Amino acid sequence: MGNSENENLSVVLYKRREEKPQCDIVLENRPVREPAGDEVVLKMNSVGICGSDVHYWLNGRIGDFIVKEPMVIGHEAAGTVVRCGKDVKHLKPGDRVAIEPGYPLCSDEFSKSGRYNLSPVYFCATPPDHGNLQRFYTHKGSFCHKLPDNVSFEEGALIEPLSVGIHACRRAQIGLGHRVLICGAGPIGLVSLLSAKAMGAASIVVTDLSSNRLDKAKELGANFTYQIKLDEKPQDVAKKIEEILGGMPDRTIECTGAESAVQTGIYATKSGGCLLLVGMGPQNVTVPLVNAAVREVDIKGVFRYCNTWPTAISMLASGQINVKPLVTHRFPLEKSQEAFEYTRDGKGIKVMLKCDPEDQGA
Known part of the structure; x- marks a missing residue:
């Protein structure tokens, strides 16, 4: 149960009341988007909760990015490829990947020079773009990075915050x-x-x-x-x-x-x-x-990061960087509300949500 794409349980922020900034956290089944030629469908495993996720929940906005329509939350994530679009050649079903949540929407001067974080981007869980805290999620194949066998899903999800540190130090x-x-x-x-x-x-x-x-x-x-x-x-x-x-x-x-x-x-x-x-x-x-x-x-x-996933994966695989101690709490997807409350209250360091009902471990 819970492993079929027909049961795509998703964590969605709803802005219901104008007079109250806080959004509701709603669990609902959502359709799995069919992949375009350059996309893959992923069975999600681990999604970390970020301070920005909590900010959107509590305030309904960050600056000019405002939750107006229901929005799937989550952007620190890793999962397994289940289907590939026809143009995706570097991945196959069964590959474990870390998701880089932002990708450029055009080939402008910034993306051409390698600073694609400064281009207009799609970015998971930044209005109006949906995030990936759900059972199944469809993403651009070239921004899904294959994980070596000795790098866990949780480490893969933590590459997103780690990338901020790498980009900052660079x-x-x-x-x-x-x-x-x-x-x-x-x-x-x-x-x-x-x-x-x-x-x-x-x-x-x-x-x-x-x-x-x-x-x-x-x-x-x-x-x-x-x-x-x-x-x-x-x-x-x-x-x-x-x-x-x-x-x-x-x-x-x-x-x-x-x-x-x-x-x-x-x-x-x-x-x-x-x-x-x-x-x-x-x-x-x-x-x-x-x-x-x-x-x-x-x-x-700095604005987020760019060109950091390959470096982070190499550092994790070699043992040069160990992010495992950052994860202090784990919750099943069904307990997302509680997980968000833990993060809001500053309990622990990194709270991880487990999306696969058949794999709830570290």
């Missing part, structure tokens, strides 16, 4: 011997930590308000952690970081979006270094821009 040009500050020990801060270590960072300090999250950062290999106090001034935090690392960080990866953390990042980063902004905060923030300018601290941003 943009920051983290290299051998660098001192690195990572602001925020949520999932994105932790995958940035794993990526920075793999790229040769010699000394990494992770900051957060939560001692539990900092404990996880230590478990994953942070050399140092520092618990921020709410009333601390950014300059004082920067001084503390310099003391802990034995020098100012060459690179700072800011994963919180908090104005105070961005300010800390500028004050903390070594002259000639780089502050990389990953966290999404308010549209406008007040920052000591002149301090960065006169010290030639580069400030860069």
Whole structure:
């Protein structure tokens, strides 16, 4: 039961009441979309819950992306190919794949130069595009990446957040011997930590308000952690970081979006270094821009990722990066509401939903 494409249980956000921003989480059977020539149908296995998924549930929007029509949620995912379109040659039924949830919709200057994340894209669970938290899902074949036998479905699903860390560390040009500050020990801060270590960072300090999250950062290999106090001034935090690392960080990866953390990042980063902004905060923030300018601290941003899945798969298969400790809770698809509540309440690090009723394990 539950394994037929006729029973395509899906997790759908419904915006029912204008006066209330929160959407309803509804479980319903949805038709499986027939694959175009360049698409594949996947039997889904593991889908991680991301902070953006929870944001859409609670607020019905992120910026200009608004849930108007019912939308299938979910974008951190892996599954098994069950059918291929006629033009798909690199995959066959039975192949286990990780899904890259965004793909360019046109061949513009960005996609031609390899920066396809800057092109207009289809992106799972970003209105009006449906996500993949369902029993079966149809996706562009060239954005389904085959998993080696020693990489699990859950690791495949975690490539999506890991890709944010890889792309961020590439943009920051983290290299051998660098001192690195990572602001925020949520999932994105932790995958940035794993990526920075793999790229040769010699000394990494992770900051957060939560001692539990900092404990996880230590478990994953942070050399140092520092618990921020709410009333601390950014300059004082920067001084503390310099003391802990034995020098100012060459690179700072800011994963919180908090104005105070961005300010800390500028004050903390070594002259000639780089502050990389990953966290999404308010549209406008007040920052000591002149301090960065006169010290030639580069400030860069990221938008998702590009060209990261092959790298991530190689790193996971070789054991150079281990994302398994990030998964702290698992729920069957039928308990999606509870899983979203766990994530909302900050319980654990990464909550994983299991879509295949015959495979509920890690």
